[in-house]
Amino acid sequence: MPNIKSAKKRVLVTEKKSQQNKAVKSALKTQIKKFLAAINAGDKDAATALYPETVSAIDSAVTKGILHKNNAANKKAKLAKKLSAAFPA
Numbered sequence: 001m002p003n004i005k006s007a008k009k010r011v012l013v014t015e016k017k018s019q020q021n022k023a024v025k026s027a028l029k030t031q032i033k034k035f036l037a038a039i040n041a042g043d044k045d046a047a048t049a050l051y052p053e054t055v056s057a058i059d060s061a062v063t064k065g066i067l068h069k070n071n072a073a074n075k076k077a078k079l080a081k082k083l084s085a086a087f088p089a
Helices: 005-041 044-063 069-086
Strands: none
Touching: 005 044, 005 069, 044 069
């Protein structure tokens, strides 16, 4: 445990922020799993409804600094590809 006041504060702040980051990342993973489950179930309506929500969650994670923008773009491209492959127009 640190002795200096500012170091003690940094420990507390880091702990709180890492919990917030973990919550956002967990929610993001859950959203992606919901979307993939809808695709695997063959439910076109649910999948098309969940796609914008999932993309929004990914973009939100980028703005919060959880994901890198290129990683987010990669995830969104893969999800779009899965959606169009599962339900061709």
